[in-house]
Amino acid sequence: GAGVSQSPRYKVAKRGQDVALRCDPISGHVSLFWYQQALGQGPEFLTYFQNEAQLDKSGLPSDRFFAERPEGSVSTLKIQRTQQEDSAVYLCASSLVGGFPQAEAFFGQGTRLTVV
Amino acid sequence: AQSVAQPEDQVNVAEGNPLTVKCTYSVSGNPYLFWYVQYPNRGLQFLLKYITGDNLVKGSYGFEAEFNKSQTSFHLKKPSALVSDSALYFCAVRGLSRRDMRFGAGTRLTVKP
Numbered sequence: 001g002a003g004v005s006q007s008p009r010y011k012v013a014k015r016g017q018d019v020a021l022r023c024d025p026i027s028g029h030v031s032l033f034w035y036q037q038a039l040g041q042g043p044e045f046l047t048y049f050q051n052e053a054q055l056d057k058s059g060l061p062s063d064r065f066f067a068e069r070p071e072g073s074v075s076t077l078k079i080q081r082t083q084q085e086d087s088a089v090y091l092c093a094s095s096l097v098g099g100f101p102q103a104e105a106f107f108g109q110g111t112r113l114t115v116v
Numbered sequence: 117a118q119s120v121a122q123p124e125d126q127v128n129v130a131e132g133n134p135l136t137v138k139c140t141y142s143v144s145g146n147p148y149l150f151w152y153v154q155y156p157n158r159g160l161q162f163l164l165k166y167i168t169g170d171n172l173v174k175g176s177y178g179f180e181a182e183f184n185k186s187q188t189s190f191h192l193k194k195p196s197a198l199v200s201d202s203a204l205y206f207c208a209v210r211g212l213s214r215r216d217m218r219f220g221a222g223t224r225l226t227v228k229p
Contacts, residue, residue, distance in 0.1 A: 004159070033216070042120075042206050042219035043160070056215045091159065101210045102148045102167040105217065107159035 002026070004108035006092050012114045013082045021077045021111045025094030032075050033105055034067055035091040043091055049075060050098040082115045089113070118143040118211045122220035129197045129227055137192040137223045139207030149190040150208040150217065151181055160206060166190060177201070197227045 005024040013019050025032050031050055035043035036059075045059040051072040060067070064083075069075040079086055089112045093105035119142045129135045141147055148167055152160040164175025171183045181192045190207060207220045 031215075035219075040221075042208075042221045045216035045218070048215045059216065093160075101215070102165070104150060104162045104165055106162065107152075109157070109159040 004092055004094050004106055006090075006108035006111050008111060009109065010112050010114075012116060015084060015115055016081050017115075018078065018080045019082055019113065021079075021090050021092075021113070023075045023077070023092030023094075023108060025073065025075070025092070026096075026106055027073075029094035029096050029106075030072075030098040031095035031103070031105070032069055033093040033095075034075070034077050035093065036061075037089040037091055037110070039088070046077070046090075079113075082113075084115050087113055087115045118147075118209050118218045120207050120209050120218055120220035122205075122207055122223045124223050125221075126224045126226065129225070131199050131227050131229050132196050135192075135194050135197045135201070135225065135227070137205050137207075137225060139190045139192065139220060140188050141190060141207070141209040142188065143209050143211040145211055147190075148210045149181075149183065150210070151175065151179070151190075151192050152206045152208065152219075154204040154206065154222070163192070163205075197225075199227050199229055201225060202227050 007022045034046040037043045047067045048056040049069040064080045066078045089110040091110045093107045095103045095105045150165045151163040166183045174180045208217045210217045
């Protein structure tokens with residue numbers, strides 16, 4: 001597709017359940033970012049990939065959060081043993097080049113996770 | 117550390133009037149500054165960015181932003197607001213050596229007919 005695609009759009013999980021969120025970046029984009037956006041807040045950085053390498057995971061809130069991009073394209077964000085505080089919109093973004101802080105990122109529509 | 121402040125949660129303007137959405141930033145070294153817009157149930161859409169050079173940056177949909185280094189500001193402006201401009205606006209900053217983009221809390225712009 002032409003843009004960043006995320007699935008599912010909505011996910012309801014019971015507390016303690018594991019979830020997996022998928023991101024299809026724009027074809028050919030080297031950089032991929034995951035952000036968490038709580039209600040009424042701006043996006044908060046979670047992690048960054050350059051191709052298949054996870055170069056920065058400093059924003060992941062706990063070891064229950066895990067992200068991968070094994071072939072340098074599609075990425076999955078996994079949350080184990082979900083807690084209510086994990087409820088948020090998870091945004092994926094991609095950027096054509098790597099290592100260029102001046103490059104803008106293109107965002108997907110997000111996955112709204114609700115933990116009940 | 118890098119950070120962004122959007123001092124106004126809400127901005128209301130009448131259609132046809134000029135609008136300004138404020139943003140101030142803090143970053144080590146030269147900043148790269150961005151504005152994004154978010155419509156309901158949509159992802160963030162890129163509007164414009166400042167890298168270097170001319171302090172007045174022009175972007176999509178008639179928006180522009182003015183970089184002011186001495187005031188560490190990057191306010192978003194539009195000469196004549198449209199009702200369709202009503203949305204949530206986010207300012208973001210990235211430092212030279214940073215991979216992550218730091219976002220402000222957002223400003224909800226409402227343009228009334």
